[in-house]
Amino acid sequence: MQEKDHIFAAPIARLGDFCFDHRVADVFPDMIKRSVPGYSNIISAIGMMTARFAQPHTRLYDLGCSLGAATQEMRRNLSQPGCRIVAVDNSAAMVERARNHLAAFRSGVEVELLEADICDLAIEHASVVVLNFTLQFIAPEKREALLTKIHAGLNPGGVLILSEKFVSEDDTVNELLIDLHHDFKRANGYSELEISQKRTALENVLRPDSPERHKARLKDIGFAHVDMWFQCFNFGSMVAIK
Ligand SMILES: C[S@@+](CC[C@H](N)C(=O)[O-])C[C@H]1O[C@@H](n2cnc3c(N)ncnc32)[C@H](O)[C@@H]1O
Numbered sequence: 001m002q003e004k005d006h007i008f009a010a011p012i013a014r015l016g017d018f019c020f021d022h023r024v025a026d027v028f029p030d031m032i033k034r035s036v037p038g039y040s041n042i043i044s045a046i047g048m049m050t051a052r053f054a055q056p057h058t059r060l061y062d063l064g065c066s067l068g069a070a071t072q073e074m075r076r077n078l079s080q081p082g083c084r085i086v087a088v089d090n091s092a093a094m095v096e097r098a099r100n101h102l103a104a105f106r107s108g109v110e111v112e113l114l115e116a117d118i119c120d121l122a123i124e125h126a127s128v129v130v131l132n133f134t135l136q137f138i139a140p141e142k143r144e145a146l147l148t149k150i151h152a153g154l155n156p157g158g159v160l161i162l163s164e165k166f167v168s169e170d171d172t173v174n175e176l177l178i179d180l181h182h183d184f185k186r187a188n189g190y191s192e193l194e195i196s197q198k199r200t201a202l203e204n205v206l207r208p209d210s211p212e213r214h215k216a217r218l219k220d221i222g223f224a225h226v227d228m229w230f231q232c233f234n235f236g237s238m239v240a241i242k
């Protein structure tokens with residue numbers, strides 16, 4: 001049985017910053033499904049894009065893998081020979097649970113699961129790199145260096161799949177998308193208190209960029225083809241092909 005997310009259900013006197021500790025890791029599948037519109041569609045599409053873009057004898061990276069949902073979908077869709085998936089997260093609680101999750105599925109594909117900061121990771125011989133709702137948690141001043149390193153580590157024809165929460169550059173649309181996201185959370189059973197306490201806890205740690213900012217940065221770094229392939233409210237996913 002999956003545990004249900006009640007982390008922000010009761011009033012919290014001293015609300016700290018949101019972090020990926022063992023309490024979050026324990027309820028993470030329920031939390032992300034009820035919080036991110038389109039999450040399961042994005043996971044499926046990561047599998048579909050893996051099938052298309054994986055090149056034989058290359059590495060595939062799942063950066064900020066949490067419990068390994070994207071890793072598992074990549075693994076299921078990988079038929080190219082000699083590939084290795086490198087799944088990385090800097091939360092010990094996530095990595096510990098990801099190890100158990102991934103062990104529950106039989107597969108011939110090699111997965112290397114690392115507890116590490118993706119900003120310090122070497123990225124080499126890559127054909128597919130996934131940042132599924134991870135870049136938004138990286139300090140804004142470190143994002144360009146990380147994306148530049150990913151671009152350098154990708155083979156020609158390789159792909160970066162970048163899913164993020166966005167901020168709209170139009171204030172009215174931004175408010176609308178945030179309201180619609182909160183409606184989505186209400187419809188998924190979150191209370192007003194849960195929504196507002198989580199919003200406050202995320203304020204200092206999840207700093208979204210606009211789609212325009214992401215696109216311009218990826219193009220400046222040198223990706224040849226960049227576009228949004230999915231968006232629902234203020235959440236979406238982009239592809240960037242080298
Ligand atoms: C929203 S979750 C990602 C969800 C996951 N990719 C999925 O598809 O289910 C963000 C993850 O990024 C990890 N993370 C944040 N900063 C990181 C860093 N500097 N290095 C490695 N992992 C990081 C967090 O620990 C967390 O597990």
Ligand SMILES: O=C(O)C(=O)C[C@]1(C(=O)O)C=C[C@@H](O)C=C1
Nearest residue numbers: 031032035036133165198202206
């Ligand atoms: O719950 C929210 O409002 C979110 O922003 C969703 C979000 C995310 O985008 O990563 C935030 C933290 C949790 O990891 C799960 C989902």
